[in-house]
Amino acid sequence: MDRFAAVERELRKAAPHRLLDVVSAALRERFDVRNVSLRLADYGMTTLQVVSEVPIAEPVPVHDSPQGRAFGAQEPYVEPRSTPGPVVVHLPVTVRGDRLGVLTVTASEEGCSRTDLAEMQQICEALGHEILVAERDTDLYLLARRATRLTLAAEMQWQLLPGRSVSRPEFRMGAHLEPAYAIFGDNFDWSVSAHHLTLTVTNGMGQGMEAALLANLVVNALRNARRAGLDLAGQASLADQAVYAQHRGALHAAVLLLRFDLATGEVEAVDAGSPRMWRLRGRTVDALEFDAQLPLGMFEETEYVVQHLRVEPGDRLLIGSDGVYESASGAGEYYGQRALARSLSAHRFLPSEQVPLAVLRDLRDHRGAAPLDDDALVVCLDWFGRRSSTGAASV
Numbered sequence: 001m002d003r004f005a006a007v008e009r010e011l012r013k014a015a016p017h018r019l020l021d022v023v024s025a026a027l028r029e030r031f032d033v034r035n036v037s038l039r040l041a042d043y044g045m046t047t048l049q050v051v052s053e054v055p056i057a058e059p060v061p062v063h064d065s066p067q068g069r070a071f072g073a074q075e076p077y078v079e080p081r082s083t084p085g086p087v088v089v090h091l092p093v094t095v096r097g098d099r100l101g102v103l104t105v106t107a108s109e110e111g112c113s114r115t116d117l118a119e120m121q122q123i124c125e126a127l128g129h130e131i132l133v134a135e136r137d138t139d140l141y142l143l144a145r146r147a148t149r150l151t152l153a154a155e156m157q158w159q160l161l162p163g164r165s166v167s168r169p170e171f172r173m174g175a176h177l178e179p180a181y182a183i184f185g186d187n188f189d190w191s192v193s194a195h196h197l198t199l200t201v202t203n204g205m206g207q208g209m210e211a212a213l214l215a216n217l218v219v220n221a222l223r224n225a226r227r228a229g230l231d232l233a234g235q236a237s238l239a240d241q242a243v244y245a246q247h248r249g250a251l252h253a254a255v256l257l258l259r260f261d262l263a264t265g266e267v268e269a270v271d272a273g274s275p276r277m278w279r280l281r282g283r284t285v286d287a288l289e290f291d292a293q294l295p296l297g298m299f300e301e302t303e304y305v306v307q308h309l310r311v312e313p314g315d316r317l318l319i320g321s322d323g324v325y326e327s328a329s330g331a332g333e334y335y336g337q338r339a340l341a342r343s344l345s346a347h348r349f350l351p352s353e354q355v356p357l358a359v360l361r362d363l364r365d366h367r368g369a370a371p372l373d374d375d376a377l378v379v380c381l382d383w384f385g386r387r388s389s390t391g392a393a394s395v
Helices: 002-013 016-031 066-073 114-134 140-144 152-160 208-227 232-247 339-346 352-367
Strands: 033-041 047-050 087-095 098-107 165-168 171-178 186-192 196-204 253-261 266-272 276-281 284-288 307-310 316-320 376-383
Touching: 002 016, 002 114, 016 033, 016 098, 016 114, 033 140, 047 066, 066 087, 066 098, 087 114, 098 114, 098 165, 114 140, 152 186, 152 208, 165 186, 171 186, 171 352, 186 208, 186 376, 196 208, 196 376, 208 232, 208 253, 232 253, 232 266, 276 339, 284 339, 316 339, 316 352, 339 352, 352 376
Parallel strands: none
Antiparallel strands: 033 047, 033 098, 087 098, 165 171, 171 376, 186 196, 196 253, 253 266, 266 307, 276 284, 276 316, 316 376
């Protein structure tokens, strides 16, 4: 523990671009490690990109690579060997459920016991925390995440997001946006307190910069209202007023607002537009319907009403934007009619952070050769419930 605390102190003191140097030195000193490299997942979650001021290695795929195996399974992966010699280990770098990338080390066989791997994983967790802090002061890690150039609208959207996955004892959640390098107005946001999870999914009107600016206004207005202590209906009303004051009804944003009670599974919902939600309970997929209310900013001083539902331990919720469920196949069938439910069922054994990408891959198959003509956003939430003192989930 003292050794780990020393590494944490060194990471906190290091210059933002020197984090890997600190980790490399610590691993060499403690575990007879010879080589260390860090890769971060790109915005499309398809490749793992090396972190270096001068590119020194090609990206590797998230799927079908040793590094991707550790990234997907979220546990260390030791490459098999046919002869004695150094051991190559890939360790996930993750912060509170948000999967950032993979640290790869080459070490002697003696330096890779189960205890050694557990300590290396602790160092990876500390590295992940410091990367998120360092991104305020350096572009090094943000540059490593891009396989190609982002549009300006996409740059704005990715900077606005809270992360791509999050994990708490009561739930796990993952989300993804496509086209990752050219998204417009779709967005998601979440905040977790001691008692509640607040989740908002936004589908902004318009294209390009217009849509990105609208999404920024909506998300920040909702955050401002939430942080001012307003209830869910109040958050929707304040954001509605902010959008109307700016655009006088010419632009508006469709938003689904959800607030989960972590102790009971009670959910408050405000459906202000097009994002829709499905529930997988057991083997049954149901579309959850709410009373449709006006999108934010369409009219002045719209009043919003909260509706209620309840989630149970084992439930999986999936939220999609209209760019998902209204995407049509060559035969004209919308993805949300039947194919989305089939996809949700087919991927029920995947962890929640992998489901959005899987559903979006199925969407591409559904569309065939036709490219996406709108943003496609998917959020997946697995609900576990809060455990009582006896270990049973609260119901």
